[in-house]
Amino acid sequence: MAEVKLHGVWNSPFSCRVIWALKLKGIPYDYIEEDLPNKKSPELLKYNPVHKKIPVLVQGGRPICESMIIVEYIEETWPHKYPFLPTDPYERAMARFWIKYFEEKGPAIWMVSQTTGDEQVKFKKESLEILRTIDDHAGTLGKKKFFGGDNIGMLDIALGCIAHWTEVIEDVAGVKLFEAHAFPYLHAWTQNFKEVPAIKENLPDRDKMLILFKRGREKLLASQ
Amino acid sequence: MAEVKLHGVWNSPFSCRVIWALKLKGIPYDYIEEDLPNKKSPELLKYNPVHKKIPVLVQGGRPICESMIIVEYIEETWPHKYPFLPTDPYERAMARFWIKYFEEKGPAIWMVSQTTGDEQVKFKKESLEILRTIDDHAGTLGKKKFFGGDNIGMLDIALGCIAHWTEVIEDVAGVKLFEAHAFPYLHAWTQNFKEVPAIKENLPDRDKMLILFKRGREKLLASQ
Numbered sequence: 001m002a003e004v005k006l007h008g009v010w011n012s013p014f015s016c017r018v019i020w021a022l023k024l025k026g027i028p029y030d031y032i033e034e035d036l037p038n039k040k041s042p043e044l045l046k047y048n049p050v051h052k053k054i055p056v057l058v059q060g061g062r063p064i065c066e067s068m069i070i071v072e073y074i075e076e077t078w079p080h081k082y083p084f085l086p087t088d089p090y091e092r093a094m095a096r097f098w099i100k101y102f103e104e105k106g107p108a109i110w111m112v113s114q115t116t117g118d119e120q121v122k123f124k125k126e127s128l129e130i131l132r133t134i135d136d137h138a139g140t141l142g143k144k145k146f147f148g149g150d151n152i153g154m155l156d157i158a159l160g161c162i163a164h165w166t167e168v169i170e171d172v173a174g175v176k177l178f179e180a181h182a183f184p185y186l187h188a189w190t191q192n193f194k195e196v197p198a199i200k201e202n203l204p205d206r207d208k209m210l211i212l213f214k215r216g217r218e219k220l221l222a223s224q
Numbered sequence: 225m226a227e228v229k230l231h232g233v234w235n236s237p238f239s240c241r242v243i244w245a246l247k248l249k250g251i252p253y254d255y256i257e258e259d260l261p262n263k264k265s266p267e268l269l270k271y272n273p274v275h276k277k278i279p280v281l282v283q284g285g286r287p288i289c290e291s292m293i294i295v296e297y298i299e300e301t302w303p304h305k306y307p308f309l310p311t312d313p314y315e316r317a318m319a320r321f322w323i324k325y326f327e328e329k330g331p332a333i334w335m336v337s338q339t340t341g342d343e344q345v346k347f348k349k350e351s352l353e354i355l356r357t358i359d360d361h362a363g364t365l366g367k368k369k370f371f372g373g374d375n376i377g378m379l380d381i382a383l384g385c386i387a388h389w390t391e392v393i394e395d396v397a398g399v400k401l402f403e404a405h406a407f408p409y410l411h412a413w414t415q416n417f418k419e420v421p422a423i424k425e426n427l428p429d430r431d432k433m434l435i436l437f438k439r440g441r442e443k444l445l446a447s448q
Contacts, residue, residue, distance in 0.1 A: 050325060050357060064317045066324055076313035089300035093288045100290055101274065133274060 004029040005058040013161035014067040023198035084154040113173040138185035145192045163190040172213040228253040229282040237385035238291040247422035308378040323382045337397040362409035369416045387414040396437040
């Protein structure tokens with residue numbers, strides 16, 4: 001039994017952030033799939049009483065919640081192999097600034113698949129602004145492959161949702177968001193990100209996600 | 225001229241977080257008051273093009289934005305004097321968890337003064353839940369004076385808004401939120417927090433805030 005346990009949900013980009021971090025660092029762990037739509041497990045409720053959400057990482061019986069806080073915990077617990085943050089305080093602050101930006105704004109992209117009509121138009125507009133802002137930032141990377149430099153860093157892990165989920169959201173919502181010609185730098189980053197084995201081998205199945213999210217959208221439309 | 229500059233607004237709890245951090249660490253700085261309701265300065269727009277908000281800390285010409293990211297930058301740049309974070313990764317993750325909780329939920333408390341009727345009732349309910357959750361957490365402190373232990377830490381700095389602004393919000397909104405008997409641990413913390421000279425000497429004037437925020441509320445009521 002591994003010392004580290006992860007409670008997650010297979011299609012969650014937040015679970016995947018933690019999986020990617022553990023894989024990049026080479027930390028063995030046991031994975032517990034939570035069945036959120038049906039019943040939150042007693043462990044999940046015990047470990048995350050404030051939010052009652054996945055992912056939760058448990059090490060030595062102590063739970064850590066919130067995906068990016070878990071990723072930073074992993075970084076600080078196993079700092080030497082595959083560092084996720086630079087050492088310079090200013091560069092660390094810049095990574096944290098963009099992580100916070102995406103944590104606050106990013107949910108608008110998901111909401112495009114959860115809304116219709118004017119509301120969806122509003123979330124589409126917000127999503128395009130977010131992608132524009134991050135693409136502009138990606139344009140400052142120069143020859144670096146990742147926001148973290150030559151290797152994946154904390155901001156890359158945070159933005160991983162864009163690389164794999166946005167396409168599925170577009171298909172489900174019938175709305176185009178992430179056009180390659182409009183966001184060239186972020187698109188190039190997406191390709192680099194998904195080529196890294198720890199990422200490529202740990203992305204949820206696109207077709208399974210599509211079926212699940214389309215079923216959710218059908219329910220939403222039927223309820224209107 | 226100090227190497228460090230802070231762009232802020234006198235009544236902002238977010239500016240105060242940075243001021244408290246600089247004072248606790250004993251870092252000299254120049255303060256630039258921004259006149260946000262009238263005109264954002266060209267420096268502010270240059271330094272924080274994404275959010276166009278205060279506070280912004282500038283060191284050696286390089287800007288850092290977002291109050292708690294600035295506080296963590298201050299911690300990492302001047303780590304030895306008055307440390308704001310413990311060294312243990314788990315305890316650091318716990319501090320970050322609660323900071324994120326309050327960053328996400330806390331604005332509901334301010335919104336009580338910015339709304340009326342059913343909307344205000346909703347924000348009051350949310351605010352009481354937030355205070356309840358943080359009071360429960362404060363109840364686990366035992367004999368420690370602060371969330372940071374014997375000294376003020378990053379979470380104390382984040383929660384500083386509760387210690388000084390909530391009372392003014394209550395007066396302006398005509399709504400009681402932070403009753404001592406309902407939230408005894410958080411109240412005790414408030415007293416401890418406001419006794420520390422770096423905090424006590426750097427709290428915006430209560431009466432001036434009251435006048436300013438009451439004027440804002442009168443405008444809100446007149447526009448309805």
